[in-house]
Amino acid sequence: MAEITLKTLAHSYSKKPSGPEDYAIRKMEHVWAQGGAYALLGPSGCGKSTLLNIISGLVTPSEGDVLFDGKRMNELPPEKRNIAQVFQFPVIYDTMTVYDNLAFPLRNQGGLSKDQIREKVNEVADVLELSGELTRKAKNLSADQKQKVSMGRGLVREDVTAILFDEPLTVIDPQLKWRLRRKLKQIHERFDITMVYVTHDQLEASTFADKIALMYEGQIVQFGTPQELFERPAHTFVGYFIGSPGMNFLEPRLTDEGLLFNGKHIPVNEQVLEKVRRSGSDNIKLGIRPEFVTLGTDIGEQHYEVTVTDVEDLGTYQIVDVEFGPVTVKVRIPEDRPVPRKAASIGFPDPWLKVYVDERLVEAEHE
Numbered sequence: 001m002a003e004i005t006l007k008t009l010a011h012s013y014s015k016k017p018s019g020p021e022d023y024a025i026r027k028m029e030h031v032w033a034q035g036g037a038y039a040l041l042g043p044s045g046c047g048k049s050t051l052l053n054i055i056s057g058l059v060t061p062s063e064g065d066v067l068f069d070g071k072r073m074n075e076l077p078p079e080k081r082n083i084a085q086v087f088q089f090p091v092i093y094d095t096m097t098v099y100d101n102l103a104f105p106l107r108n109q110g111g112l113s114k115d116q117i118r119e120k121v122n123e124v125a126d127v128l129e130l131s132g133e134l135t136r137k138a139k140n141l142s143a144d145q146k147q148k149v150s151m152g153r154g155l156v157r158e159d160v161t162a163i164l165f166d167e168p169l170t171v172i173d174p175q176l177k178w179r180l181r182r183k184l185k186q187i188h189e190r191f192d193i194t195m196v197y198v199t200h201d202q203l204e205a206s207t208f209a210d211k212i213a214l215m216y217e218g219q220i221v222q223f224g225t226p227q228e229l230f231e232r233p234a235h236t237f238v239g240y241f242i243g244s245p246g247m248n249f250l251e252p253r254l255t256d257e258g259l260l261f262n263g264k265h266i267p268v269n270e271q272v273l274e275k276v277r278r279s280g281s282d283n284i285k286l287g288i289r290p291e292f293v294t295l296g297t298d299i300g301e302q303h304y305e306v307t308v309t310d311v312e313d314l315g316t317y318q319i320v321d322v323e324f325g326p327v328t329v330k331v332r333i334p335e336d337r338p339v340p341r342k343a344a345s346i347g348f349p350d351p352w353l354k355v356y357v358d359e360r361l362v363e364a365e366h367e
């Protein structure tokens, strides 16, 4: 077991990368602490699998280091790294029994008696609810049972540094997914192993992980709890990708008075405004989640006049589309709240209105 550090890591599949777009992993620093349950979340192609494969040794990074407990691993082949990797599709020996599949990594490792092997296999089979299947040939198992055997093969070894899961539930029926996800959580609690779970599904990420690393264009743009990613997106992409629907964005103009949008002054914290001025950038965005926009009929200071254009009833809540100048702002309200007919007003309560410069969150210093 170990802490995994990625130090000034970058990777390009191209021999002669000419710019950032040629990098699957753009320069990053990251630490996965020993024993954590992490999700690596991001859209297709953002570099998740590449990052996992660099940790396990299947891919050698073109720049930077992979350290396990401070020791450089770059030159070590995968089989020497003690990393278990579970892929989308089960990797098992079809002709062996479930018992032999689970015992295989232990026999390979050597140094354990038959009894010790049996004890460990039984323990893992018990956790994975495979005890009744131990004598069955693996090829006769269902897809989810096979995937459980794959996971079990990683879990039996006491010397594993970490288990990396690369979208392991893709082949599993939806109704079994939640059971397996819970199982993984229990396994994590019981075995105290560092786990990194790759997914592009935010629900899967937040039910499994204590902390989520959100990846975008080859970089981890935020590493935090599901709540932190929701309440304080550090990058506009986090705001957009997390939540349903994602964050609303307005593109205000910076004037001597402050931030102006649709002819209205939108007040923000003075320190934040000062930082925006100093940045010299004109890529400024205001972000607010649909859950935090207030909707009413009062027009006045900090209540901006809008037109309701659509209401979508989604069972337990409604999504109201309002036209605010050139943009449609989405507001999420409880199902039983009446929606103003056409003329309405919206407000952006202070702690939830975020300011982004060059896509990064700008905040006031805390005392």
Ligand SMILES: Nc1ncnc2c1ncn2[C@@H]1O[C@H](COP(=O)(O)OP(=O)(O)OP(=O)(O)O)[C@@H](O)[C@H]1O
Residues within 6 Å of the ligand: 013, 024, 042, 043, 044, 045, 046, 047, 048, 049, 050, 051, 200
């Ligand atoms: N073996 C390879 N050779 C060249 N380019 C590759 C290779 N593997 C991945 N890439 C490229 O690297 C980038 C990152 O891919 P990667 O598979 O790591 O992303 P991902 O987030 O895991 O995507 P997905 O969710 O679709 O699996 C993509 O642009 C992809 O096309």
